[in-house]
Amino acid sequence: MKLSSRLETIKNKVTKHYDHIWDCCCDHGQLGTALLASQPKSVIHFVDVVDELMVELESRLQKHALKVSSQWQVHCMDVAQLPIVPNKKNLVIIAGVGGDLLIELMRSIQSRNGDIELEFILCPVLHNYMVRCELIEMGFGLISETLVKENKRFYEIIHVSNQAAIPLTNIGSEMWDLLDVNHQEYLQKAISHYQRIEENSKGMNGVSDLYLRLRNSTFQF
Structure with a gap:
């Protein structure tokens, strides 16, 4: 199978x-x-x-x-x-x-x-x-x-x-392997997703910043 x-x-x-x-x-x-x-x-x-x-x-x-x-x-x-x-x-x-x-x-x-x-x-x-x-x-x-x-x-x-x-x-x-384009794609989707949530909710403020720091500290793309 x-x-x-x-x-x-x-x-x-x-x-x-x-x-x-x-x-x-x-x-x-x-x-x-x-x-x-x-x-x-x-x-x-x-x-x-x-x-x-x-x-x-x-x-x-x-x-x-x-x-x-x-x-x-x-x-x-x-x-x-x-x-x-x-x-x-x-x-x-x-x-x-x-x-x-x-x-x-x-x-x-x-x-x-x-x-x-x-x-x-x-x-x-x-x-x-x-x-x-x-x-x-x-x-x-x-x-x-x-x-x-x-x-x-x-x-x-x-x-x-x-x-x-x-x-x-x-x-x-x-x-994470941010040299992998699939991982780059997923990370960017996560950042965008939580940015949208933060614009409409007070419950998850700061989450997108965590993903942004991961991106910026590991690999620039």
């Missing part, structure tokens, strides 16, 4: 062993299915709230499972109630949802499991700055981050843990 650039980047961030990998809001299960092959010693959990999708996915996995040695489980449930397995290494992947919902899910998972190590790979479709600010407030640090362009849209893929020592920043640090 050929993955999109975004999902392939997420898959490639899973470079170590986890006992349980949770593919949340998994839709048709493309990412989790790819992880069955690349992470054969992990239990891959497919999680979505849409019953029809999960019934169809489970049927396909039952046929596909004969070709792989991985264990898998399908869960039709609210990601906010995710049953993290205690005393095991868990990785939670949440991609393809808006920033508001992603923050809501993260806060619920953290409140239910605040005394254990939590590790996430996140790819919001909107509100990256807000997501980052909330993650910092919740005490998450950075493992890695990558900027991906797919079908003319940009995605920030952020790998974080509540045990990571590298500080997470609200506009990104490690993901």
Whole structure:
């Protein structure tokens, strides 16, 4: 199964062993299915709230499972109630949802499991700055981050843990390569976006200046 650039980047961030990998809001299960092959010693959990999708996915996995040695489980449930397995290494992947919902899910998972190590790979479709600010407030640090362009849209893929020592920043640090024209394009779009917001709102003053300082201190274009 050929993955999109975004999902392939997420898959490639899973470079170590986890006992349980949770593919949340998994839709048709493309990412989790790819992880069955690349992470054969992990239990891959497919999680979505849409019953029809999960019934169809489970049927396909039952046929596909004969070709792989991985264990898998399908869960039709609210990601906010995710049953993290205690005393095991868990990785939670949440991609393809808006920033508001992603923050809501993260806060619920953290409140239910605040005394254990939590590790996430996140790819919001909107509100990256807000997501980052909330993650910092919740005490998450950075493992890695990558900027991906797919079908003319940009995605920030952020790998974080509540045990990571590298500080997470609200506009990104490690993901930028401003010699790359795609990164230049994304940065300029971010500056313009927050400048428009600041003209009409008092809630996010100064955000565009952060991006401007990044541009001016790193590369002139």
